[in-house]
Amino acid sequence: MIGLIDCNNFYVSCERVFQPRLEGLPVGVLSNNDGCVIARSNEIKALGIEMGTPAFELKNQIRRQGLVLLSSNYELYGDMSARVQAVLEEFAPEVEPYSIDEMFVRFEGFDVATLMDHCRTLRRQVRQYTGIPISIGVAPTRTLAKLANRAAKKLARYEGVCIVNTDADTQALLQGVALGDIWGVGQRLVERLRDMGIRSAWDLRNTDPRQIRRRFSVVLERTVLELRGIPCIDMNDADEPKQRIMTSRSFGRLTGDLSEIREAIRQHAQRGAEKLRQQNSLASAVLVFLKTNRHRQDLAQYSPSDIVELAQPTSDSRLILQATSQALDTIYRPRYAFMKAGVMLLDLVDANRQQLSLLASPQTAEEGKRRDTLMQTLDRLNAQMGRGTVRFGVPRKGAAWHLRCANRTPRWTTQWGELLKAQGR
């Protein structure tokens, strides 16, 4: 059996652990740049505020309805996620993080009653040790476990744990589930399935998988099989290196200034190179893109991108910086107001394997060694002293790409200077 553990309203729950006064209030956490709502408490959901609502549309409600909107604090959320995972690992041998707030676990050798007890204990302990409330769904496949989890969260009678084991369980579960709530079925598929007369998860389960494969894809066929209790979705191994690395960000305000944009690209290139070295890969090419603000119909639109091949695969920040700068010069045009810029590192290869296959002369081997030492030193300094302690180029104050984050809470668990202070009398 596969369990899906999902942290309820995760970002909001993290904030509440350190600020209990937020309990019971309508709280939302905003995306980077304080752009739009990406996490919601139950209370703010009840007010009808949807995921992705732009923050500026909520200005009035902040006063009228007492909304609390916080900037996102990813350092805190990442650390809390690791703590939740650590507790899970005491209860199940295999824990596969799926996203920052969801983890799959494998439960072997339980009968249903014992498994139920086990899950309830697990839930209590996560709450006690980390302060984070979770829901648990258990089923024979990942797709069903996701749906069971959803039921566990939504329906009070489950008290946070829903186990789907028999055909009757599955039917009861699937009959109440809309197509769009199935993992892997988005809006487009919902429309096309509706045209075929398929309306609920139960309908989809009862459709011939071969027919689905012919009319849609193998992906959806697998979903149908999973709904029938036949496992066919494997997890991507969490340790697998990424195949591409992207770093991008919206600007705090629109800008057309080349030197400002170049600074942003430089930050992204360096951050990307750092991620690249972390997973011990080399990039063979870099892509740089710019975007104007598509919501501003009154402004001219231009969203170019360019790829520059590297002479040979590398993780050297300096070479990657050079290539991104070259790509930027190719695509940049004055008189546009850009909103976003980013860098992608492409065609990644394993650094170890690449070095073995290189027929390097003694000089280039020596050079390579010095380069690696330099990059390692750079990464170590930035890890110990904080991101951006050592970098190429000096970013200026007040540049457009600086993020807005007006309401970020302290990084309670990862920065000594921001520890919670307690006072007794």
Next chain:
DNA sequence: TCTGGGGTCCTAGGACCC
């Protein structure tokens, strides 16, 4: 003024080859 960031997988169709 104001609208996230980072990924994956699959498929169709073009280019190219024999």
Next chain:
DNA sequence: TCTGGGGTCCTAGGACCC
């Protein structure tokens, strides 16, 4: 009247996820 056909590789784009 006729102007092959099949295979492979690559890329762009679609669709989905949180």
